[in-house]
Amino acid sequence: MENLGLLADGLAAALTPVNLLYAAVGVLLGTFVGVLPGIGPAMAIALLLPVTFGLEPTQAFIMFAGLYYGGMYGGSTTSILLNTPGESASVMTALEGNLMARAGRGAQALATAAIGSFVAGTIGTLLVAMFAPALADVAVEIGAPSYFALMVLALVMTTTVLGASPLRGFLSLFVGLTIGLVGLDLNTGQPRLTFGVTQLTDRLDIVVVAVGIFALGEALWVAAHLRRKPARVVPVGQPWLGRDDWRRSWKPWLRGTAYGFPFGALPAGGAELPTFLSYVTERRLARRTRRGAKGREAALRTDEFGKGAIEGVAGPEAANNASAAGMLVPMLALGLPVTATASVMLSALQGYGIQPGPQLMTDHADMVWTLLASLLVGNLLLLVLNLPLAPLWAKLLRIPRPQLYAGIIFFACLGAYATNLDPFDIGLLLLFGLLGLAMRRFGLPVLPLILGVILGPLMETKLREALTISGGDPAILWSEPLAIAIYAVLLLVLASRPLLSRWRARAEAQTVDGTDDDTDGRADGDGERAAAGTEGDQR
């Protein structure tokens, strides 16, 4: 209950007219940027970070909250209306959402996505307010060895569990850790990897790295393979839900939330797995309900899955937003980013001189509570603003591609230049843009790199802290029960990885088959499974 009181204080701070204005501007800007094809939430926040430079930390946070949920919602609009998900978390929404849009039910798809996001985001944020402080209380007691172990866990999990190729994950991770090395060594003040360039001694600005890899890298990659024929946008009217749609949507919203939140809070969780699980669950349940009503024979294809089922949009969208809220638990309580978006937000914190870590909730409590309250406010504003504005957002999808990507490059350079007003930073941006291009070309995942840049220096600090206490004896690294437990979990996960990937391949084969028109939902033969596998590879 004490938490609710603090949240109320946060709400009071967030609800001044000026702050509401910042939240609204954040939601609109976030949705605007998120709707643009090719831009996910992480990139939206990275691109818009410079806008918050001139603000007070509290106001900047309020704007972030708006940007965050706005960017997420914008992404799902794109995937429903274009059927080309910009990121892995929207794949499941695109599946049924675009079918709905083509069947003339785009308005309902957008509405269930918006309301589902609101429900999941609100429940998720309240859960964060419950759990994060309790976890932070424990986290303050965590010693350097355990914190080090936690970071190792986060890095190894994101590198090996996500993505198709652990080799490419590790490559990306080590490149990120190398980027994190650049600058003065914190203890001895000696320059490392600076090539004698003075601008590099102050460490690389994470904004420049993130914008370079996310925004400029994406623009260059698209430039190298620009689709000459723009994708077809399905026209859409005012979003609304009929009584039947409400009845079919509310349970998937809640189930999606239940999947999304815990996965979001885990390292290497993210939104990919819960959205997928939610989709599979809704499909199975839809089949079972029909089966009960009309008997086994009719059960084969009477549900709407594969033709645009509203449950298939409501569930994954809620899961997506709930995991976005869940991600805040490790970020706020432990200072540990587990997704690219969290990394970018944490780096923004560093820009205000706030060190991420377990102290965050105790040292900057008022700010954290304002952020949580702003998330609630931003979520509500999102619903209020975006339901009426949806047809307008849909128009954005028709911006000619040369001007669209020219605009992205323009704002990326502006952001890099505005950090220090030094053209050198635009040069760095270009360098990281080319790195981002190469990563997309060579299939290197972006998340391990970004986490490496952020967590690398933090890991080094904790490692040196621990070993200074022990006088150089490495045994201190596994001297705490928590550290031992974390390493045990790590070994367990690594050992079960082959099992996990087999299970996922099987489940995915089912999904892909289910969306084909002629096959029943089960993948029986190995041939089918292999075919589904290759389809997944091309995604």
Place this chain on the structure above:
Amino acid sequence: MSTQVEPPVAGPQSTPRVDRAQYGLAAVLLVVGAYTVYDAMTLEVGFADPVGPRVFPVVIGTGLVVTAVWLAVATARGSRPEPEAGEDVDLTSPTDRTTVLKLVAVVLLTIATVSWLGWALAGALLFAGAAWALGSRTLIRDVLVGLVLAVGSWYGFVVGLGIPLTPGVLDGIL
């Protein structure tokens, strides 16, 4: 940095070819890793710091070297990357290097001129140049849109956010 992409494998019967560009990537990463280790060796180790400034870079550099070698071996065995798909990405088309080089040239031009021209003009040039590189043929409209964006963002940052972007040659006019 080579960015050639072969078209995706057409069917199960086409033999997987070795992606030679990956050798290039492995070589670059090998050099970066080796340099990281070398750079660490030039550091002085302080007192009362059992880890010192060297350990971390040495571990990371070694890790990079090992994964680079791993990549080279995997490449030789036929491991191929999975290029990232996207809304506006057509992976069946060959890599358009000219467009990428044009864009790089446009950004380099911005770096060279921004201090002198100021953001309002350099930014407009950047937008128009990038749109042109990406295939837009409405040059006058692009320049106008670029000017509006650049002048607008200059005022937004200087007046709205208090970040003094350079006015450049337009000093006194803006």
